[in-house]
Amino acid sequence: xxxxxxxxxxxxxxxxxxxxxxxxxxxxxxxxxxxxxxxxxxxxxxxxxxxxxxxxxxxxxxxxxxxxxxxxxxxxxxxxxxxxxxxxxxxxxxxxxxxxxxxxxxxxxxxxxxxxxxxxxxxxxxxxxxxxxxxxxxxxxxxxxxxxxxxxxxxxxxxxxxxxxxxxxxxxxxxxxxxxxxxxxxxxxxxxxxxxxxxxxxxxxxxxxxxxxxxxxxxxxxxxxxxxxxxxxxxxxxxxxxxxxxxxxxxxxxxxxxxxxxxxxxxxxxxxxxxxxxxxxxxxxxxxxxxxxxxxxxxxxxxxxxxxxxxxxxxxxxxxxxxxxxxxxxxxxxxxxxxxxxxxxxxxxxxxxxxxxxxxxxxxxxxxxxxxxxx
Numbered sequence: 001x002x003x004x005x006x007x008x009x010x011x012x013x014x015x016x017x018x019x020x021x022x023x024x025x026x027x028x029x030x031x032x033x034x035x036x037x038x039x040x041x042x043x044x045x046x047x048x049x050x051x052x053x054x055x056x057x058x059x060x061x062x063x064x065x066x067x068x069x070x071x072x073x074x075x076x077x078x079x080x081x082x083x084x085x086x087x088x089x090x091x092x093x094x095x096x097x098x099x100x101x102x103x104x105x106x107x108x109x110x111x112x113x114x115x116x117x118x119x120x121x122x123x124x125x126x127x128x129x130x131x132x133x134x135x136x137x138x139x140x141x142x143x144x145x146x147x148x149x150x151x152x153x154x155x156x157x158x159x160x161x162x163x164x165x166x167x168x169x170x171x172x173x174x175x176x177x178x179x180x181x182x183x184x185x186x187x188x189x190x191x192x193x194x195x196x197x198x199x200x201x202x203x204x205x206x207x208x209x210x211x212x213x214x215x216x217x218x219x220x221x222x223x224x225x226x227x228x229x230x231x232x233x234x235x236x237x238x239x240x241x242x243x244x245x246x247x248x249x250x251x252x253x254x255x256x257x258x259x260x261x262x263x264x265x266x267x268x269x270x271x272x273x274x275x276x277x278x279x280x281x282x283x284x285x286x287x288x289x290x291x292x293x294x295x296x297x298x299x300x301x302x303x304x305x306x307x308x309x310x311x312x313x314x315x316x317x318x319x320x321x322x323x324x325x326x327x328x329x330x331x332x333x334x335x336x337x338x339x340x341x342x343x344x345x346x347x348x349x350x351x352x353x354x355x356x357x358x359x360x361x362x363x364x365x366x367x368x369x370x371x372x373x374x375x
Contacts, residue, residue: 006032006329010039010075014322017052020077021105022300022323024056026330028063028081028109029304029357034330035078047073051097051123055105058091062109062117084361086113086174093123096164098130103153103170108300110172111149114361117172125158125166126244131293132260133158133168134195134246139256139294146181147301158199158238161262165239177358180307181298183289184349187253192218192227192280194248196273198263199234200241206269207231210245213273214259218247221281243269245276249284257283257291286314288347295350299323303333306356312340312349320350331355 006027010019020036027034040046048056053072056079060067064082091102099121110117125133131140133155141153151172159166196211198204211229218227229247243263250256259280261272283291289312290298296319302309313320316337324335332355340347 006034008034008036008326008329010036011041012322013325014318015042016040017049017101018296018319018322019326020052021055021101022326023330024059024079025105025108025300026303026327027079028059028065028084029112030331031081032330033078033080035076037076039075039077041075047075048077049097050095051093051101054091054093054097054123055102058089058102058106059109062087062089062106062113084109084113086110086115086117088118088120090120091122093164096124096127096159096161098127099123099125099166099168100127100131100133100136103136103168104297107149107151107170107172108304111175111178112357112359112361113174115174117174119170119172120167121170122167123159123164124161125155125168126160126242126262128161128262132244132246133166135258135260135293138246138248139258139291140297142256143290143294143298144301147178147305148175149178149301156237158234160199160238160240160242163240174362175359176362177356178301178305178354180305180309180354181302181311182309183255183311185253186255186287186289186312187251189222189225189249189284190252191250192222192225192247194229194246194276195232196229196243196245197232197234198243199238202241202243204231204233206243206263207233209269210243210263210273210276213270214245214247214277217274217277218281222284243272245273247276247280249280253289255289256294258293259283283314286346287343288313292317296320296323299327299352302335302350302352303327303331303354304357305352305354306358308351308353310349310351312347314347316348316350331357
């Protein structure tokens with residue numbers, strides 16, 4: 001399924017690694033060669049970082065593609081895909097680079113293989129400027145299942161800044177096609193729960209203080225619900241000293257929202273907890289059906305699905321605008337963003353007539369077979 005080559009400006013809009021992830025995955029799936037220039041041009045350290053390079057190499061491996069310009073610091077790359085092959089794949093950032101961002105680029109590709117694929121991803125499981133693995137499992141995973149995306153993911157070992165050393169494994173069955181999703185009704189917040197943790201040699205009291213502070217902040221605004229945030233000591237399966245918190249809210253219609261924060265040297269634990277609580281509350285106030293972090297992660301699945309998806313959100317982020325731009329360049333999907341009549345200054349509806357990309361590697365009506373090994 002070959003398509004014309006696509007040229008993208010890597011400094012456009014958000015101008016970060018998301019352009020690489022969305023473009024590489026959609027190029028792999030659609031058979032389009034893609035050239036990206038000015039990669040991360042506006043960043044303090046322009047060009048590819050180890051995490052980006054690991055993701056690109058992983059995609060190239062999964063589709064037997066050819067990656068040019070694949071080196072740390074490169075500002076120009078091209079990826080020419082071949083056929084997606086199911087198998088066992090490993091990617092290792094060798095830093096604290098996020099395993100969740102590796103999963104973001106690999107998951108869509110694995111869906112379009114001819115059998116299940118097994119992914120072993122190494123790096124940071126709870127990293128700054130990226131979703132924590134807890135977010136991926138508790139918020140992202142249940143929502144993308146609505147598109148027909150099902151995968152199992154296990155945390156083998158948590159890894160933190162600066163060394164990383166974490167590992168997750170995921171098994172991803174192939175799909176014949178993705179279905180559209182409608183998320184327009186928030187409903188009422190029905191449950192709020194969370195997890196505050198410390199790992200390594202850090203005192204357990206830090207986790208307790210984060211949990212207590214977050215719960216207090218939420219109860220000041222959401223008074224009708226119990227707020228259950230547990231404190232956890234990561235005694236096993238963790239590499240490094242770290243602390244952090246994630247809080248998840250569930251609505252009566254199945255919508256999921258989260259707030260999270262990582263502990264930092266010199267920052268009080270109760271401040272970290274309050275930061276995560278405010279992030280959650282900010283996403284509950286706007287009345288949308290997804291939070292600001294899930295919003296852009298759904299764009300690629302909306303673009304691939306067969307039919308029209310509609311998702312009510314708060315303000316449309318630059319990450320989301322960037323993902324829409326790349327998805328429309330790489331596929332036949334058509335996106336529109338409109339203000340909601342009831343709250344025009346607060347909420348929006350992102351609508352997408354998906355490109356309906358079928359999986360050419362699966363014969364309709366036959367189950368996928370066991371994965372081959374491509375180590």
